[in-house]
Amino acid sequence: MSKSHLDHHLAMLAHLRTILMAMGEAEQVSEESHALFLERFDELLMSLPDIPEERHLGQDLICQVFHRYPQVAHLVPRDLLWFFGGDCLHYMPDDEISLFQELDERRHQAEQDGAPFDWNQEKQLLSMSENGSRH
Template identity: 40%
Template sequence: MSTQLNHYAETQHRDYHLRLLRDFIQQAQQQPPFIEEDCPEDDLEFLARLEALPRAHQDEDFLYRGQQVLSRVVAAYGHLVPLLHRDLLWYFGGDCLHYMPDEEIAKYQLLDERRHEAIAEGREFSYEHERAKVFGLH
């Protein structure tokens, strides 16, 4: 198996999710309470944690921090949940999986199995293309 191909697949996977995260952040920044002139300090602190998350993708505790932030989105900012891409719940895992039905989890598990299988066999793998197939978007 090519180490270069493995690195490419992992980078592609990470970058896809970081793009989704950045898109979510951009959308969340335009929503209440963050756009309010008198936005509470607690909300501003949360927004700062959310905004800092993509820059921390190489930190050891990145996934755990992501779980904490996304769990807070669901618990405290329900109006933002429709803006939150489901892939992010799977990517960060842990407590975030509580917000996903079993059928959805099974599809993400299949997607991950296909990704790891392709990497193990040294085949190219497009996460976005395979995701579309698994979720019936093609």
Template identity: 50%
Template sequence: MPDTHTQHHIVLLQYLRQVIQTLAEEDLVPEEHQGFIQRYDELIAQMQRGDDERYLGQELVSQVFQRYPQIAHQVPRDLLWFFGGECLHFMPDEEIANYQLLDERRSIALERGEAFDWDAEVRLMFMPVAGQGKH
């Protein structure tokens, strides 16, 4: 059984899978997508069993950018950080720095036995600061 942090990322993978499936259904040659979707489903199943599939995740999430550039903006940023490796090439340095801080805060909270709501902390970390809008 995956921990809550991994479960959060499984939910994000499931969301992205729905986006990919919709795109595949709209394509004239959906058979080309089925092998990719099958491997993607295997990743989700393995993670749900508690297997550490960072390398497969890196490969598949990176391939989303290559295969489906039209949906790149829909790839949850959390997935890029979670899988790391090649996925980090799709993140700007400032975003990587923010996720590093967030990961450090999570580690400290876990060491202290405190709860850490990753999703809420991500929203707070990346929320625009009042008064810093465009002029």
């Protein structure tokens, strides 16, 4: 996995953490369990750069966001669902999974070819071509 690919997802996790922090500050959740959840979230942020293959904690935490914080579930970046996979994929429709599969295949091909790959740009291109084929 390329460092930029991991960095992209770490930035998304940091953004999601900001959203979760705001939930606590707005006192919309139980303070004690929220603090413990954020501790586990911070553990993920700290360990993921060193052990990116160990994603089980991320799967668990992202799924918990949907259960514990349903009011912000729509704000969870879709990229994180794909990145962590497993049970997270239950929150993605089939057409979205297909899009991310194609995106991942393009990323792997670019890595094999030694070519640069811009995840966001490719995702936008794929989304545009998919939307064009629906109309």
